[in-house]
Amino acid sequence: MAGAAPEHTSRAGPALAATYEGDDAALLAKIASLVDVIEIAPDSIAASDGVRSALRRDVLDEYQSVADDVDFVAHGVGLSIGSFDGWNDDYLRLLDGLFERFALRWHSEHLALTRVAGENVGTMFSLPRTDEAVDLVCARVDRIQRLYGVPFLLEHVIQLLPDPPGRHSPAGFINAITARTGCGLIVDAYNLECDAHNQGLDIDAFLDELDMAPVREIHLAGGVERDGFQLDVHSGVVAASTLALGEKIAARAPNLGLVTYEFLKEAVPLIGHDAICAELARVRAAFAP
């Protein structure tokens, strides 16, 4: 395993990151000059040979080409840390491959599940905010923190299905996990806006209750509204309201280290390279001290 990453950040304020999922060298060259960190989603740069999945070497080589200029963080989708029957070992194998190749500043995963009884659900389920779920997630966070020598962060996800019964409030559920495990937290400003739109989440009350000390990273993204639902598809630029919320979160987060503009690879043709670069400059300016 590679050691802790050297930090390329030299500017004041939190470092700036962007997603990059491969196969667009021109985009990588542009964003590498604008960001301090590249967010790598191991699942998104993996391919299967029909027997097992592996990280694509050509994409790893792309990252290597900018490794002198930027740091890396890993942000997973497929660990499925909340599955009742165990997490996804295949994801950890991909993560191991990434750690073997690069020194990662930290790695993170969604506080959610993508598999049930070993079957991929085709979407992401949030967890009921129960003590049973807290116990299950905490045990796995403890384990993963022992496995890797860099910080581990969890990100809350949007609650699209009706809210299940549970003892904890949305922020209280997260607090229970971060307090017990000491793990870090990603607060996604756009996810909060989705929950406010879809579920009536009171964002101010959420932030008032949330323990902000574990917050190491903020995510920013743009999405779409469809059939009355606000969807976290990471398909656009960051709305002014999302950016303002991100700034509000940053002002309360004493240990914030990174602000990440996320966009799906599939959305790059829709957004465009120039707009992505302009967005990164806009986010950088917004979070400058």
Next chain:
Amino acid sequence: MSPLEAQQRGLLDLVKGRGAPPHDPYLKRVARSRELAMVRSIALWWRAYTLERQCPFTSKLLRREGRFDRLVADYFDANATSPFAEEVSLGFLRWLEAEEAPLTRAVARFDRALVELRMGASDDVDLTWDRNPGDVFAAIESGARPPSAEAHCLYRMRILAPGPGRIECVRESSRARG
């Protein structure tokens, strides 16, 4: 079964459109919700998006026939679909080989050969068509009606590995052979 297991299994069944109607009050609420329909439509949209890129000829043929979305949903519901594009595509294409229509089976088998070769398969693939595959692909690409099966002849196609890209095809008359 723990409450967490029961809830997760129940949600999987609802998203996959499987199983008996739930008795659990929360799952009953989900089953009736607009949110479930949205979650399911997003899951199906991603599967369709993947398949259209990985299996272009099959997807276009099925779209022309007005069956693509229904078959994607049927496949998603009935199978454990992989998160990996290559695996979900191979699974879907293999599943289509049980289709009655010979043209669907042949086009699916062709797309499957190309996916397998992209994944590194090292063996040539032999396919048999009951109509001119060149005319089939031209029709699919232009959105025209595909040609009908030809009587008394077969087209034997060989896709050469490593590929994809090199394809040989010969027409054989069964009368000439017989």
